[in-house]
Amino acid sequence: METFKSKIEREPAPKDISAEFSSMDSSEFGRFLRTQKQELALSITIDWKDVPTARRLKAFLEDGRGQKRYATIRATEEQYRQELNVFASDVKWEKV
Numbered sequence: 434m435e436t437f438k439s440k441i442e443r444e445p446a447p448k449d450i451s452a453e454f455s456s457m458d459s460s461e462f463g464r465f466l467r468t469q470k471q472e473l474a475l476s477i478t479i480d481w482k483d484v485p486t487a488r489r490l491k492a493f494l495e496d497g498r499g500q501k502r503y504a505t506i507r508a509t510e511e512q513y514r515q516e517l518n519v520f521a522s523d524v525k526w527e528k529v
Contacts, residue, residue, distance in 0.1 A: 447474035481508035
């Protein structure tokens with residue numbers, strides 16, 4: 434009987450673009466994202482700022498077009514409850 438070794442392929446770690454997300458306005462960040470099309474995966478982790486920023490992060494996830502994207506917001510439970518829709522859309526909540 435032949436033995437086959439299964440090759441376990443690990444996905445590369447997503448490129449962290451948290452600093453860019455936090456320091457750019459929406460249009461600048463959109464232009465920046467277009468330069469990142471070659472990346473297989475992108476991730477953003479931020480501290481809670483406000484509802485509009487949380488919604489921008491949700492939009493980042495929804496506009497992946499085949500690219501794997503990950504997003505996390507570090508927030509208190511009170512902040513989390515301000516925009517439950519964002520967290521229901523695959524934005525991860527890291528409780529602080």
